[in-house]
Amino acid sequence: MFETMRKHGITLAIYAALSTGATSAVYLLTEPTISQQAVLQQKALFDQVIPPSSYNNQLQNECYIVTDSALGSDKPHQLFIARQNNTPVAAVLETTAPDGYSGAIQLMLAADFSGNVLGVRTLEHHETPGLGDKIELRISDWITKFANQTVQGDNDTRWGVRKDGGMFDQFTGATITPRAVVKAVKQSALYIQHHHQQFETLPHCEAQQ
Numbered sequence: 001m002f003e004t005m006r007k008h009g010i011t012l013a014i015y016a017a018l019s020t021g022a023t024s025a026v027y028l029l030t031e032p033t034i035s036q037q038a039v040l041q042q043k044a045l046f047d048q049v050i051p052p053s054s055y056n057n058q059l060q061n062e063c064y065i066v067t068d069s070a071l072g073s074d075k076p077h078q079l080f081i082a083r084q085n086n087t088p089v090a091a092v093l094e095t096t097a098p099d100g101y102s103g104a105i106q107l108m109l110a111a112d113f114s115g116n117v118l119g120v121r122t123l124e125h126h127e128t129p130g131l132g133d134k135i136e137l138r139i140s141d142w143i144t145k146f147a148n149q150t151v152q153g154d155n156d157t158r159w160g161v162r163k164d165g166g167m168f169d170q171f172t173g174a175t176i177t178p179r180a181v182v183k184a185v186k187q188s189a190l191y192i193q194h195h196h197q198q199f200e201t202l203p204h205c206e207a208q209q
Contacts, residue, residue: 046080048137049119050092050110055082059092063205070191072096072184073104081199082110090118091192091199097184101176102126105135111189113196115151119144120185132177142169142178151189159186 039060046052046059062081071077073096080092090112097105106124111117120143122135134140145168151159160166161179170178 045108045121046092046110048121049108050082050090051118054118055084055089057081057083057086064199064202065205066093066202068191070187072098072187078205079199079202088196088199089113091196093188093192094123095184095188095191097180099176099180099183100125100127101132101174101180102128105177105180105184107181107184107188109146109185109188111192113193115153115189115193117146117149117151117185117189120146120181122181127177128174131171131174134171134174135177135181142171143181145169146185151186151193154190156186159183 042060059080059082062083064079064081066077066079067074068077071093075096077094077096079094081088082090082092090110092108092110095107095109097107103126105122105127107120108123109117109120121137122143125133125135127133127135134142137143149167157165158167159182161168161170161175161182163170163175164179166182168178168182
């Protein structure tokens with residue numbers, strides 16, 4: 001009986017070793033493809049918020065970490081500097097709208113250093129389906145309305161929903177969500193405008209890994 005158990009144990013050990021080896025081999029073979037796909041997906045998202053013709057550097061290589069409550073939370077946010085012939089011209093920034101109806105809304109936006117918003121996309125949210133989820137591009141084109149709009153200072157009252165006297169539509173039955181997004185985009189565009197000269201002194205993303 002013990003001999004049989006010993007043989008089964010050896011068989012299981014060999015099987016486990018082979019399985020682990022196979023899993024490691026598959027990971028090593030697929031890791032470059034997975035990494036490349038992640039880069040391509042990120043580039044596709046960049047192309048949605050900033051015109052590719054407006055810069056000629058590799059954005060992924062210009063990643064910095066911003067930690068500032070002005071961006072909606074104290075957690076680190078990624079910022080990418082867009083350059084034209086080595087001159088900084090704009091920034092792509094991950095930011096947070098903390099006061100969504102169902103919690104924080106994660107956004108990505110691009111803006112130049114004069115307060116001009118180039119584009120905005122929603123990265124993550126938990127808003128109510130059929131109401132607040134219109135901030136998603138696959139649901140509605142509402143999020144595209146920020147492109148080519150300019151923030152003219154902190155007191156620019158145009159940056160609000162129409163219910164509050166602003167220029168952006170609210171959603172039927174859902175004002176909290178668009179109000180939160182408009183506020184976050186405005187604050188983030190102003191942040192880029194007011195702090196762009198300090199961006200290159202921020203820690204690089206690699207330093208946080």
